[in-house]
Amino acid sequence: MRPIAGREELDLFSRLPYVLNEELADDLAQGHRRPEWMWVALLGNRLLARAAWWSRVGSDTPFNLDILDVDDSLSAAERVKIGVRLLHTAMSATVPGGSPPPEYSRFIPPDWRDKAATRSVVEDRMAIVEHVGARLFVERLRLEWRPRTPIPEPSGRLAFRPPRDRAELPALMTQALDGTLDAHSRRDLTRMSAAAAATRHYEDELARYTSPRDWWRIAVLPDGEPVGFVVPAHNGYNAIIAYLAVLPRHRGHGYIDDILAEGTRVLAEQDVSRVRASTDLGNLPMANAFRRAGYVNFGREIKMAWS
Incomplete structure (x- = not known):
């Protein structure tokens, strides 16, 4: 279990799928991420789990834990065990002591509870974070307006x-x-x-x-x-x-x-x-x-x- 060496290991880090993978290179270039904040758990050359923090540009401390993944081909018990061990190890090296760790966040489908496979992915990650001391704080809706969607005309009231x-x-x-x-x-x-x-x-x-x-x-x-x-x-x-x-x-x-x-x-x-x-x-x-x-x-x- 270790942080990645640098940009040259982004392909390794991205072997586990997640919507933020496509932003990692730019985030590193802009300073939102640092290699020492991006951890992997490896068995030989196999990526078993990963964790990464994001921060505002110019900050020396992580703002939130926004990537936490495990190899879903592992058994349920193995997924949680390996994820907990990685997160414990990475947090002790990454998060300053004396204050609560940054929040954990994960983007998920709107119907994540309705599909067994999707629900398992979300709940496994939540179980890992719970074992490390966090609790569910809030679930949020992600919303999007798209071009050509009509915008109401001003009512004149304001x-x-x-x-x-x-x-x-x-x-x-x-x-x-x-x-x-x-x-x-x-x-x-x-x-x-x-x-x-x-x-x-x-x-x-x-x-x-x-x-x-x-x-x-x-x-x-x-x-x-x-x-x-x-x-x-x-x-x-x-x-x-x-x-x-x-x-x-x-x-x-x-x-x-x-x-x-x-x-x-x-x-x-x-x-x-x-x-x-x-x-x-x-x-x-x-x-x-x-x-x-x-x-x-x-x-x-x-x-x-x-x-």
Whole structure:
């Protein structure tokens, strides 16, 4: 069990199939991955298991564990045993001590529970991570808008403008956390104030996107009062709806449809090949808004966390 030597071993690392294999070379080149964060379990020349972490460019610590695979031709007991041993070994060398390890995430089909083979793959990986101390945190829907999907015309109820300054969006994000259904946000609110959670989210994610900030939109009533906001962006992989919210006092009026349509329109005008988004499985109002806007649920994502 060892990390790969470098780019020359990407073919070895990619022998086990997964949707992220095609991104590995670019991720290494851009600094999202490092060879010492990409581990393999070998029996001779046979790849039995692998694990890898991803991080933001410039960070010296992994952000999440997003690849964990085992050879599915092994017996169920062997798959879990080898996977647990690899993950223990790799984590002890990769993850800094003194804090919970980064979350584990895996992209999965939308109907993964309905097919025995697919379900086995997902549950084996989850069992490995559970043996190393993590628990299921949330399941999320992965959503996609595709070109030629109609975008609703503006209703005229709202006007849209970019944020006035750097402080406006975090202030609105703070308000939007009141009553949030998002699992990560709800967890943050048990650990810090709404203002601190909003500021951290803004600085750690939204402010890092290199796409133009004049894509961002504040939705306002005719008198100028903010109703909500949307953050269209590009994360280096896809055009995305990075954040979408209606402020508490304006919920229940259908404004989310106008705001999502505006964010989608901004990205569609950039002639993108698709727009991606995600939301928690249990966040039905948000999921329904994306469905009404023509977004397709093309996959799901499992997230597991160490407490």
